[in-house]
Amino acid sequence: MARPTSRRTVLGAAIAAAASAGTLSAAGPATASAMAGPAGAAPSSGRNAAAATLVDNRFWSTYTDWRCGDLAGTAAVTGRRPGVVITTPAGTVDHTDPHTGRGARWEYATWTSPVHRSAVPATEVIASWNAHTPAGTWLQVELAGAYSDGTDTPWFVMGRWASGDGDIRRTSVDGQSDGKASIWTDTFAVDDAASGLRLTSYRLRLTLYRRPGTRLTPTVWRLGAMASDIPDRFGVPASEPGLARELVVPRYSQNTHVGQYPEYDNGGEAWCSPTSSQMIIEYWGRGPTADDLAWVNPDFADPQVCHAARFTYDYQYEGCGNWPFNAAYAATYRDMSAVVTRLSSLTDLETLIRAGIPAITSQSFLEEELTGAGYGTAGHLMTVIGFTADGDVIAGDPASPSNEAVRRVYRRAEWEKIWLRTKRYNASGKVVSATGGVCYVYWPAVPTPAQRRALEAVGIH
Structure with a gap:
């Protein structure tokens, strides 16, 4: 077939x-x-x-992991499954969904991981996350890092996601490149691996969104990435x-x-x-x-x-x-x-x-x-x-x-x-x-x- x-x-x-x-x-x-x-x-x-x-895997999932991040309007929560949630929003933002054309205002808060120095200077990085997003909430995952030549990347969007599709349409973001690496749907990739350029360290940033005036919040239980560098x-x-x-x-x-x-x-x-x-x-x-x-x-x-x-x-x-x-x-x-x-x-x-x-x-x-x-x-x-x-x-x-x-x-x-x-x-x-x-x-x-x-x-x- x-x-x-x-x-x-x-x-x-x-x-x-x-x-x-x-x-x-x-x-x-x-x-x-x-x-x-x-x-x-x-x-x-x-x-x-x-x-x-x-291959180097780094995932944040414990209460200590969440406490060690940079919390801006978010807090770590304990329990059988520790996570991070919105407490007092850091601000509001207007966002127009590119796939529906609908605009809306959202409260947001962020959690940023500590810098992770990868055991593998990487040509590729793929992030993944485990979360609950009740109706009226969603999240964005971003990655920024440092190259082996001493320069830094911008913040790249690795995904805008919700478990449902009523508030936003879950989406990757095309058109992201700094001239050294690009985002290809779900993967950060060095543009020219043969040049020897590698990503040596990175941070991940979560932005949690909710409708203004509610107490709703996404809960993220696991966030991390797989970095790799494999010869052809x-x-x-x-x-x-x-x-x-x-x-x-x-x-x-x-x-x-x-x-x-x-x-x-x-x-x-x-x-x-x-x-x-x-x-x-x-x-x-x-x-x-x-x-x-x-x-x-x-x-x-x-x-x-x-x-x-x-x-x-x-x-x-x-x-x-x-x-x-x-x-x-x-x-x-x-x-x-x-x-x-x-x-x-x-x-x-x-x-x-x-x-x-x-x-x-x-x-x-x-x-x-x-x-x-x-x-x-x-x-x-x-x-x-x-x-x-x-x-x-x-x-x-x-x-x-x-x-x-x-x-x-x-x-x-x-x-x-x-x-x-x-x-x-x-x-x-x-x-x-x-x-x-x-x-x-x-x-x-x-x-x-x-x-x-x-x-x-x-x-x-």
Whole structure:
């Protein structure tokens, strides 16, 4: 089956070409020529030294974390799930939504992280967050940092987000560049990685908004980023199988939704990311209520997939594949945590599966590169739910003709290559970029000790 071309991958190739030519257009989604994912096999007890030099995760989520930030009209709150909220607004601002044309006045307050010096001088940074935004509230995430040449970035908007779509339309912001780096939908990317320029440190800033005169507030439980610097590669060393286990994960096909709600990225044929997210959310026993789904046509099967597409949709990107927006959607459900990161090998995924944590991976491939897929794709998300006795990958592939057909077994070496590489040849023989180990990980906000150890082993704290 033919897959639609991913805007993320197409514009990623354009970034690579522009960087080599010394020019860059600041519009479109993430995937730069240095799109990265760690190589090599990590032992199940932890990450190997090579992987540790490629990816740096820093997430703020504890009461101490929130207290250590710069609070301007915000406060840290304790409890089972510490967070940051508006207390006394720092001021008001008029904002016109570019996607609706509606203007409104909002009260705002900010929280700014301490400076984080990345263990990895980075070519790319992807932020993610977990939050609750009741109707009448929303939030913005920004990043600013320092380059290896001693200069500083401006504040870049990494996303304007709300769990609903009645107050603002959640959106990435195109056209952001300082001549050294650009924002490609959800990713900060150095324009010319070959120059040696890197981002050495950064801060994140939350701005929380609410209608004037109310006591409503967003609550943010987790905020952080994944920084990485991976050399270009067409392949990776194969890892050795180390686990035979399969998790029981719900199965949903995106293709049963083709033609439904085309206003959300042309309907189901492009819904691999929200469909994958919904599978994992339901694995953890969460999901939308009947009231949540009342807007969906009752003739449509699996209305929760339509719901996930609507509430992950990025109105600037015009798609449901914004990585942080998918993680943020997962974390809107009761006591769920979610991040976007990069992993080093299938050994890292085995570590998660062993602890009962499935994952969602991003890959692109020609039909002949993944035996049994029956299609090629310029960008696709799937769930990884287990491994066979031979070490092959058991996937929940939403690009299947029916829910029953979603469970697939793919060859280990083929899967590892198409997931972790940063460069590939397309059907025309042209070199294009690949996503390089990108992974969404969703887990309960209070994990078991075994789950906590597994998350820490793959660099998530």
